Amino acid sequence: MKTHSIKDHFKHDLEKDTYICPNNQELPFQQEIKHYLENETKLYKIERRYWNYNACQDCPDKEKCYKGTQRQIT
Numbered sequence: 001m002k003t004h005s006i007k008d009h010f011k012h013d014l015e016k017d018t019y020i021c022p023n024n025q026e027l028p029f030q031q032e033i034k035h036y037l038e039n040e041t042k043l044y045k046i047e048r049r050y051w052n053y054n055a056c057q058d059c060p061d062k063e064k065c066y067k068g069t070q071r072q073i074t
Contacts (some may be wrong), residue, residue: 018050022064025055 005043010019010027019027034044056062 004045021055021059023055023059023061024050025059027055 009022012019012030014025016026017029021027024033029050031049033047035047036044056066059065
């Protein structure tokens with residue numbers, strides 16, 4: 001089964017700060033997480049998460065893309 005799970009298959013719209021999935025659905029920015037690091041030059045790494053729960057629930061290709069409740073782009 002071919003998957004869409006590779007981040008490169010999602011286009012980032014910098015102006016709107018959203019990702020566009022292979023089925024042309026917008027995944028807007030939802031959450032920012034700081035991961036504090038040890039033994040690194042930076043104090044933390046920022047992870048930004050994008051998803052669209054409703055679009056993923058109705059997607060005909062959702063089984064190819066993710067196994068949870070929605071696809072998250074980080």
